[in-house]
Amino acid sequence: METPLWRAIGAFRIASLGYAAVLTISNYATFTRPVLGFMIFGVMVTWTGVSVWGYSSPERRGWPLVAADLTVTSACLLASQLVIPAAALRSGASTLTMAWVAGPVLASAILGGRRWAVATALFLGALDLSVRGTVNQSVFNGTVLLLLAGFAVGYLTHVTAAAEARMQHAVELEAATRERERLARGIHDGVLQVLALVQRRGTELGGEAAELGRLAGEQEATLRALVGFGPVEAGAGAGLVDLRQLLRPMTTTDVEIATPATPVILGRATATELAAAVAGALDNVRAHAGPGAKAWVLVEEERGEVTVTVRDNGVGMAPERLAEAEAAGRLGVAQSIRGRIRELGGEVAITSAPGQGVEVEMRVRDFGMSRPGR
Incomplete structure (x- = not known):
């Protein structure tokens, strides 16, 4: 049930890359190094394809891929200070990565839960602060949004895992119930009827046979309980x-x-x-x-x-x-x-x-x- 969440990360990465492309094209005239800016954007395009491919398979999605995602994203974020003027960054201008930076936070939330998501968000928030060199509204808003997104997705992952476990339990219980019913039908048609007959005839005969009938009745009751409710x-x-x-x-x-x-x-x-x-x-x-x-x-x-x-x-x-x-x-x-x-x-x-x-x-x-x- 986590697979749709990983697909959602891929969709988010593509959508946020499109937003970054719009900002890059709109602001390239203000860049101190426009060529480098487009080269960094090219890295973002390439890594978006790699990450979408990697997160699409259960065999590939894991901490090594998330760590690589965080490394590439951090490098692109830090490289913003080589392209965008320092004064603009201090005044709140957008970095090259913009919302694209949230990818590893969401991946950490799905793979490791809320704690890992919060840690990743704080790390990227600290990098954003180092790029801008001052605490401004952009740093504060960006870090808070990363924290909220990571916490929300981490909680959703926890709820999804619990729901999947309950569903699996229900499927196993239904299968066990069907098997119990099948066994109970066979036992009822044979063993239980024989024990009931021994109990009835023993009671009718009296003497030692009555004691045998009583024991058969007890065993019949115990066996009925076992076939009715099965093992743990x-x-x-x-x-x-x-x-x-x-x-x-x-x-x-x-x-x-x-x-x-x-x-x-x-x-x-x-x-x-x-x-x-x-x-x-x-x-x-x-x-x-x-x-x-x-x-x-x-x-x-x-x-x-x-x-x-x-x-x-x-x-x-x-x-x-x-x-x-x-x-x-x-x-x-x-x-x-x-x-x-x-x-x-x-x-x-x-x-x-x-x-x-x-x-x-x-x-x-x-x-x-x-x-x-x-």
């Missing part, structure tokens, strides 16, 4: 994970998990610790909620904040039980849940009463999701 999203970025994919395998016949339809992207460390805290809460349900208890996991995301709620319909507990357990050295909840979420800078709220189950609400904000700017 390709292209999501280094160290980023979809939290749904870490939680879905926890689905069993006694645990239901509800997540948003869209990916819940977190930093890998944050997502791993949050999923471990959820696993700890589910372990507590199995250990303390009583026989036949079921659990529900709800994932919500709003404005960069992720909330995961684990609720069960078990026997519940007295409000003071957690404090008593921690005082007695039993640190399951304190460490596996509260400790993990506290390390992430989040909060945990636990609500329960005897006979009313337990609700654990974990809330975190992932500060590792910001993308570095250019």
Whole structure:
């Protein structure tokens, strides 16, 4: 997507060369060395062709070409003092290069971003000052315009690169989704149906077959989650994970998990610790909620904040039980849940009463999701 920007530099170079030609022809009578002035203009014409050719190819556009562009442009700018009278330059007369001088600033903006563009603009502004020998309105206006142009193009390049990355991510995600759907159809027609049949027949037969049926049901639920949400999203970025994919395998016949339809992207460390805290809460349900208890996991995301709620319909507990357990050295909840979420800078709220189950609400904000700017 940067290719149109490079083409725009070529178009700008040609247009600004035409403006320089008009000024050269209009003012050559005032030149101290008219022949040298036309020779310098010839160099500008030649280099315009070279730079347009060079910037048209990804293989050629790079820092060596930009450095050469800056060198030739600087030489033409400095040569203005050999052609245009010093008094005219001090009073604000145009240099031979005029707007043509902005070419390397724009190229630096596309290749290196705003910082390189600003540095190049300041360098050329300093050369313009040395040519004129004094700070006048022309030096000030020219330098400010170079800075604004470089900063604007650098920002546009940053936005364009980010948009291209998002588009690439969307294409990869769409391809992965199509492949997942293809695999899911095959698995559904074979493995999942067999597991569902084993679960149903095992329940009907009872005894050891019932336990086998229960295990088959759990594996069916886990497999459905895997084929439904696949591995970590390709292209999501280094160290980023979809939290749904870490939680879905926890689905069993006694645990239901509800997540948003869209990916819940977190930093890998944050997502791993949050999923471990959820696993700890589910372990507590199995250990303390009583026989036949079921659990529900709800994932919500709003404005960069992720909330995961684990609720069960078990026997519940007295409000003071957690404090008593921690005082007695039993640190399951304190460490596996509260400790993990506290390390992430989040909060945990636990609500329960005897006979009313337990609700654990974990809330975190992932500060590792910001993308570095250019």
